[in-house]
Amino acid sequence: MASVLDVLRGISQAAANAYDGSHNPGLVAPTGDGPKEVGLKREEGDLQIEARVMDGFSVKFSGDKLCVHYHGETKLKNLHQPNKFEGEIEQMLADIAKYLKKEYKKVTGKSLALSKEGEPEINVQHISRIRTQVQAYQWYKIGGLSGVEAGGEDLLEPSEMRLDAAVKNWLSLGKNDVPY
Numbered sequence: 001m002a003s004v005l006d007v008l009r010g011i012s013q014a015a016a017n018a019y020d021g022s023h024n025p026g027l028v029a030p031t032g033d034g035p036k037e038v039g040l041k042r043e044e045g046d047l048q049i050e051a052r053v054m055d056g057f058s059v060k061f062s063g064d065k066l067c068v069h070y071h072g073e074t075k076l077k078n079l080h081q082p083n084k085f086e087g088e089i090e091q092m093l094a095d096i097a098k099y100l101k102k103e104y105k106k107v108t109g110k111s112l113a114l115s116k117e118g119e120p121e122i123n124v125q126h127i128s129r130i131r132t133q134v135q136a137y138q139w140y141k142i143g144g145l146s147g148v149e150a151g152g153e154d155l156l157e158p159s160e161m162r163l164d165a166a167v168k169n170w171l172s173l174g175k176n177d178v179p180y
Helices: 004-016 074-080 080-107 152-172
Strands: 056-062 065-075 112-124 131-142
Touching: 004 056, 004 080, 065 074, 065 080, 074 080, 074 131, 080 112, 080 131
Parallel strands: none
Antiparallel strands: 056 065, 065 131, 112 131
8 A cells, every 4th residue: 555645746746747738758759649638628629720728727635635626718608508617617627537547547557546525616707808717626535545634624723723822922922911
C-alpha cells in the first residue's frame, strides 16, 4: 500500500501533466498519439482557424478528499439551456477525474479510486454582454488512504479560534492592561 504522500504526489503529477500543449513522449516518432486529451473545451476545433477557448482545471486536497476545480469562459447564449449547460459542466468534471485516474496509472503504475461526493458547485459570472466566466468544483473521496483525518470546513475552525485568541492576547498587552 502506498503512503499518503506518494498518493498525493502522484495526483499532483497527473494534474501537472495536463498543461496546455502537453504531448505524449512518442509524438515525434510515428507511434505518437498527439496531444493529451483531458476533456476541456480548448482541445476542440482547429487551432489555426478557430478562436482559442480559455479553460483549465486545478486540484486541491483536504484530508482524504480531492477537489477538482474547473474554470473557463463561455458565451452567454450557451446559458439559455440550463439543464444542458449544467450537464456539460458535470460531464467535464467527470472527464477531468477520468483523466486524473488514467494519468495517475501512467505515473505511478497503480490505480486511483475516486468516488464522487455531493453535487458539483457551478458559479457563472458575466464578463460582458457576450461572454461569461464559469467556475465549478466537485469533491471526490480518495480511496485507499488510511490514517488520514476527514477533510472539510470543520478543520478551519480551530485555526480561526487560535488567531482570535492570539489577537486578544496581543491587545491585552496594551497600556494599563485594558483589553479592547
